[in-house]
Amino acid sequence: MSAASGPLTGIRVADFTWVWAGPSSTLQLAHMGAAVIRMESMRRVCVLRMLPPWLGGQPSLNRSGYFNQYNQGKRSILLDLSKPEGAQIAKRIVAVSDLAAENFAGGVIDRLGLGYEELRKVKPDIVMISMSGYGRTGPESSYVSYGPAQVPLSGMSSLSGYAGWPPMHVGMSYGDPNAGLHAAFALLAALYHRERTGEGQYIDMSQWESTMAVLGEGFLEYSMNGAQPPRNGSRVPYMAPHGIFRCAVAQTGEGLPDDRWVSIACGSDDEWRSLCRVMGQPELADDSRFRSIADRKANEDELEGIVEAWTSTLDPFEVKDRLQAAGVAAFPPLMNRELAEDPHLNARGFFVEKEHPEVGVRKHPGIPWRMSETPCEVWRAAPVMGQDNEYVFGELLGMSSDQIADLVAREVIR
Amino acid sequence: MARALEGLRVIECGVAGAAAYAGKLLADLGADVVKVEGPQGDPDRSLGPFPGGEPHPEKSGIFLYLNCNKQGISLDLGHAKGKDVLDRLLADADVLITDYPLSQSEALGLDYERLAAANPRLVMASISPFGQTGPYRDYHAYDITTSSAGGWTWLNGWPGHPEMPPMKPFGRQTAYQAGVNAAVATMGALFWRLRSGKGQHIDVSAQECITAILEMTFAFWPYMQTPTARWGQRPIQPIDFFQCKDGGWIFVLCVEEQQWKSLVDLMGNPEWAEWEVFANRLVRAANWDALKPMIQEWVSEWNTDDLYRAAQEKRIPFAPASTVADLVSSPHLKARGFFMEIAHPAAGRLTHPGAPYKLSRTPWEIRSPAPALGQHNESILCGRLGLSTSELASLREDGVVSP
Numbered sequence: 001m002s003a004a005s006g007p008l009t010g011i012r013v014a015d016f017t018w019v020w021a022g023p024s025s026t027l028q029l030a031h032m033g034a035a036v037i038r039m040e041s042m043r044r045v046c047v048l049r050m051l052p053p054w055l056g057g058q059p060s061l062n063r064s065g066y067f068n069q070y071n072q073g074k075r076s077i078l079l080d081l082s083k084p085e086g087a088q089i090a091k092r093i094v095a096v097s098d099l100a101a102e103n104f105a106g107g108v109i110d111r112l113g114l115g116y117e118e119l120r121k122v123k124p125d126i127v128m129i130s131m132s133g134y135g136r137t138g139p140e141s142s143y144v145s146y147g148p149a150q151v152p153l154s155g156m157s158s159l160s161g162y163a164g165w166p167p168m169h170v171g172m173s174y175g176d177p178n179a180g181l182h183a184a185f186a187l188l189a190a191l192y193h194r195e196r197t198g199e200g201q202y203i204d205m206s207q208w209e210s211t212m213a214v215l216g217e218g219f220l221e222y223s224m225n226g227a228q229p230p231r232n233g234s235r236v237p238y239m240a241p242h243g244i245f246r247c248a249v250a251q252t253g254e255g256l257p258d259d260r261w262v263s264i265a266c267g268s269d270d271e272w273r274s275l276c277r278v279m280g281q282p283e284l285a286d287d288s289r290f291r292s293i294a295d296r297k298a299n300e301d302e303l304e305g306i307v308e309a310w311t312s313t314l315d316p317f318e319v320k321d322r323l324q325a326a327g328v329a330a331f332p333p334l335m336n337r338e339l340a341e342d343p344h345l346n347a348r349g350f351f352v353e354k355e356h357p358e359v360g361v362r363k364h365p366g367i368p369w370r371m372s373e374t375p376c377e378v379w380r381a382a383p384v385m386g387q388d389n390e391y392v393f394g395e396l397l398g399m400s401s402d403q404i405a406d407l408v409a410r411e412v413i414r
Numbered sequence: 415m416a417r418a419l420e421g422l423r424v425i426e427c428g429v430a431g432a433a434a435y436a437g438k439l440l441a442d443l444g445a446d447v448v449k450v451e452g453p454q455g456d457p458d459r460s461l462g463p464f465p466g467g468e469p470h471p472e473k474s475g476i477f478l479y480l481n482c483n484k485q486g487i488s489l490d491l492g493h494a495k496g497k498d499v500l501d502r503l504l505a506d507a508d509v510l511i512t513d514y515p516l517s518q519s520e521a522l523g524l525d526y527e528r529l530a531a532a533n534p535r536l537v538m539a540s541i542s543p544f545g546q547t548g549p550y551r552d553y554h555a556y557d558i559t560t561s562s563a564g565g566w567t568w569l570n571g572w573p574g575h576p577e578m579p580p581m582k583p584f585g586r587q588t589a590y591q592a593g594v595n596a597a598v599a600t601m602g603a604l605f606w607r608l609r610s611g612k613g614q615h616i617d618v619s620a621q622e623c624i625t626a627i628l629e630m631t632f633a634f635w636p637y638m639q640t641p642t643a644r645w646g647q648r649p650i651q652p653i654d655f656f657q658c659k660d661g662g663w664i665f666v667l668c669v670e671e672q673q674w675k676s677l678v679d680l681m682g683n684p685e686w687a688e689w690e691v692f693a694n695r696l697v698r699a700a701n702w703d704a705l706k707p708m709i710q711e712w713v714s715e716w717n718t719d720d721l722y723r724a725a726q727e728k729r730i731p732f733a734p735a736s737t738v739a740d741l742v743s744s745p746h747l748k749a750r751g752f753f754m755e756i757a758h759p760a761a762g763r764l765t766h767p768g769a770p771y772k773l774s775r776t777p778w779e780i781r782s783p784a785p786a787l788g789q790h791n792e793s794i795l796c797g798r799l800g801l802s803t804s805e806l807a808s809l810r811e812d813g814v815v816s817p
Contacts, residue, residue: 007606019669020629032602047669051630052649053637059696065633105729129771133731140746143726144673148653149733152665157655157735159584162572166655167663167735170583171569177627181594186771188601189443193418193776195608201775209752210770212741214590219753220475221463222738223765229463229738234558234567234582238461242558244567244579256641261580263562271554329559333568333580336635336642339625344550350622362636368622369599370545372526373614374606 006033007374011191014090014097015039015074016081016114018046020147020173021131021207022103023070024180025187029099030073031367031376037093037392038076040385042414049385055359061385062358068382069364072352076383077392078414085412087113091122092397098194099187100128103179103207106141116202125200127190131183135206145207150175154211159218161231168231178214179207239267240296241275244333245308247316257335262316264307265329272296274326279310339365356381386414417444418776422604425450425503426484427491427524428513429457431557431586432541432620434480435593436511436600441483442769442778445509448794449484450500452491453816455787456481465761471787472760476586478784479766482756486785487794488816491522495814502799505532509600513541513592516551526615536613537603539596543588545619555620560588564624569631569642573654576643591627592620650695651702652677655735656710662718663735666709671695676728681712758783791815 011034015026023038023046030036040046048067055063080086091114094100100119102109109115109130116128130136133145133153151157151169161168186203194200212219221229234243247260266272269292273285284290284306289299296303311319316332323330332338339345340363352366359381367376393399393413407413415421422445426437434449434456441447449456455471463475490496501523504510512524519525519540526538540546543555544563553559561567566587567580596618603614625632630649634640648654652666652674668674671694678687686692686708691701698705713721718734725732734740742753742765754768769778795801795815809815 007602011605024627028598032599048630053630053634053640055637057638063637064630065637066630069630069633134746135750135772138746138749140726144729144731145733146667146669146731149665149667149731152655152663152735153733155736155738155741156584157663157665158737160570160581162578162581165572166657168570168572169655171566171571172627172629172631174583174587174627176629178591178594181591181598182770184598185439185594185601186443186773188598188605189418190773190776192601192605192608193415195605197415199775201773203771203773205771206750206752209747209750209767212752212767213770214587215585216479216767217463217476217585218738219742219767220479220764222742224463224465224473224475224761225467229584231584234579237463239556242556244558244562244581246579257576257643259576263558263567263582265556265558267556324553327554329554329556331553331555331559331563333562334565335568336565336628336632339565339632340635344544344548345622345625347548348545348619348622350619350625359637362633364636365622365626365628365632368595368619368626369539370617371599371603371614372616373610373612374603 005374005379006031006376007371008032008034011035011099012097013037014094014100016100016102016109018103019048020070020176021179022101023048024177025129025131025183026074026101027070027072028181028184029187031378033376036074037388038071038074038383039079039081039090039093040076041080042078043080043082065362068356068359068362071382072364072378073380074383075388075392076385077389078386080412081112081114083412085407089397089412090114091119093392094119094126095122096396097123098127099191100126101183101187103131105144106132106134106136120200125194125198127187127194127200127203129183129187129203129205131179131205131207133207135209136204147173147176150207150211153208155215155218156211159215159229159231162233163231165231175207175211179205179210182210182213235300237297238293239265240293240300241266241303241307243304245304245311247311247319248313256337260316260332262311262319262330262332264323267329269293271328275323275328278322278326278328352378354378354381357384389413416776418773419443419445422446422509423507424448424509424511425507426511428511430513431458431476431480431589432592432596433511433513434458435590436539436541436596437484438480438482439594439597440509442780443776447484448503448790449481449486449785451486451488451787453488453813455488459787470760478758478761478764481784482766483781484785485790485794486787487791488788490814493812493814495809495812497523499795499799499809499814501532504529504536507533507536508604510536510538511541511596511600515554516542516546530613534613535607535611537600537607537616538613539600539616539618541592541596541618541620543620545622546617557586557588558582560620561624564588564621565628565632566624569628573648588620588624591623592618595623649699651699651705652709654706656713658716658718658721659714660717664713664718664721665733665735666713667731667733668695669731673730676730677725680724680728680730684708754780756780756783760786788815788817
């Protein structure tokens with residue numbers, strides 16, 4: 001087992017997070033070599049461990065691909081924070097850490113006696129982030145929330161969807177990873193400040209607010225024109241064609257979906273001209289219905305019909321190859337299997353395949369950036385529950401095996 | 415220092431919105447960000463939305479949102495003298511963030527080896543649709559392209575309607591994600607630079623930024639050899655939209671069993687809730703077609719806001735499908751001071767989303783609205799680089815700097 005590498009080597013994180021948003025933030029830190037210690041508990045098992053896909057299909061806490069994706073490179077201990085002695089041990093971990101993160105509903109961390117004011121008593125320069133659904137202040141601060149609910153709550157659902165259809169979910173609980181990335185950025189900015197001044201601080205983050213931060217164009221439009229931007233499928237005001245078009249039905253067998261599609265977008269008249277050439281209809285480029293972007297927007301239904309009549313007899317990857325060769329942006333929507341087998345992602349070494357004690361070697365998406373001087377690497381697979389009890393309680397905190405046995409007997413640790 | 419990133423000199427040079435979002439994240443925590451635009455301006459100036467739908471380069475909503483707190487210069491990087499000015503800016507910069515397509519960034523001389531020879535402390539983040547290496551590195555891409563290549567659009571559709579196409583979510587989400595990933599990686603590299611004194615190059619792939627966040631859907635292949643459905647994996651229920659009496663939409667969500675019990679209680683403990691086919695979140699998903707109409711019937715008796723509050727009262731994580739109007743008038747968001755009124759000389763006073771996080775010692779803040787094209791040409795070129803006014807005038811004459 002190789003050691004962690006990356007620019008945050010030597011930084012330790014006391015990780016009180018769970019579900020998806022919180023672990024998404026500490027995942028970024030682990031990706032950069034920080035030592036992340038997840039404090040898990042049998043009394044409140046991380047929801048991700050109880051969600052599929054599980055290897056073999058049967059529920060099993062250590063076999064969830066969902067958990068194993070977002071906890072790569074972290075350590076796990078089992079510690080009962082609801083017992084005063086458990087909270088005391090958590091504070092000993094904080095005392096030797098640089099960063100602390102939690103995403104319980106508002107107020108919960110304080111009730112556990114592990115709020116910022118308590119943590120700074122044991123580690124005055126700790127940088128701590130709370131990332132509850134609604135933030136630490138305000139009349140709804142104690143409301144409960146999960147990532148799936150952040151999509152409608154933030155306005156993203158009312159802005160996304162097919163034209164004339166109801167508000168839509170966007171296919172994933174986007175509020176969670178987006179909050180996690182923003183939280184990681186805020187933590188690192190505060191860590192940078194600490195390194196320069198010696199000062200720690202507390203960060204109050206609301207998942208709701210960080211989701212609205214990536215919907216700027218919707219809020220600005222409302223502010224300018226006083227109206228809700230209409231749901232409009234994949235169309236945008238400034239490009240046409242700009243959509244996802246049906247391709248020939250795939251002959252895949254193997255129980256795979258057989259409907260196939262390709263995205264095509266033309267950002268300029270030149271790109272539109274190239275598309276017409278590849279479609280074998282060069283005269284369309286000068287057709288008065290489609291000559292300029294304004295013309296194409298005005299006749300968009302007709303335009304999309306023509307493009308789809310062409311794509312619907314073709315394989316999506318063939319469309320991609322032919323259009324990319326002509327400088328037109330095109331790519332099929334990839335499903336999970338196609339991502340796993342994508343030649344480009346594999347050539348870039350994006351996927352991580354590390355041995356896990358219970359699921360063996362499974363392919364997981366890895367780190368979406370490469371650093372030239374401090375290479376980032378997932379140093380080991382996600383932990384099974386309590387995998388690092390011995391390292392953390394024994395080696396890091398210096399407890400004797402008798403002390404550990406006593407705590408186990410009293411179910412403070414498991 | 416009152417700001418977390420005070421004194422940090424960032425040069426942002428981009429055309430795809432991703433570098434602009436990374437620059438915004440740094441600028442809003444106090445970094446000194448100089449945005450380098452071409453003579454025609456950032457393409458975002460032409461995307462809108464615009465007041466009254468009338469295009470105007472100083473009134474594009476996405477540009478105004480992404481570029482507060484920055485200084486702006488306009489420089490023709492296709493011109494040797496333009497490249498020279500940029501080189502001089504980069505010689506004492508801390509960070510360069512760029513999202514030019516690879517072919518262009520090479521032509522513009524945004525080459526890390528060359529820049530690092532002059533400034534070894536430079537941290538350079540290169541954002542691109544597919545990254546700096548691999549067979550797709552030169553592919554042409556917009557947001558919908560990388561959103562598809564990353565695996566998102568395949569998931570985005572309506573449950574039970576496989577005849578409808580995969581779809582892009584609202585907004586340029588791959589630009590936002592590539593931007594925040596670049597900002598995270600840049601901060602990691604800057605932290606390491608404080609300890610080592612050395613800069614480095616960061617390669618950020620927008621495709622990978624999306625593939626890295628596909629919830630549990632990717633893992634269904636390596637763990638269960640199950641292809642994902644276009645309308646998203648919903649292994650548990652309830653997790654769905656329902657229409658209320660007043661026409662609004664509520665998102666009904668129970669993640670934990672305790673929340674389902676509370677919902678059953680709120681519904682008045684109907685007899686069907688005890689049926690074995692609804693006994694836990696996994697079987698509720700398997701029998702969702704049977705369960706959904708019963709919940710719909712109950713939801714139909716409620717107004718959206720009443721149901722939202724009643725559920726939250728019992729700690730059930732319901733949420734309304736908020737409209738933008740709902741959000742800007744939310745008492746909770748008002749109490750937290752989330753939305754910001756920002757006055758811009760051309761576009762007037764507009765309401766922007768505000769701080770995504772509140773740092774206790776080094777606050778997030780807005781200091782200035784987005785720059786007009788070339789607004790800071792003189793202060794940066796003369797003030798920072800020490801050009802004389804006649805040198806600036808000659809650059810203007812050559813069309814290197816405009817206006």
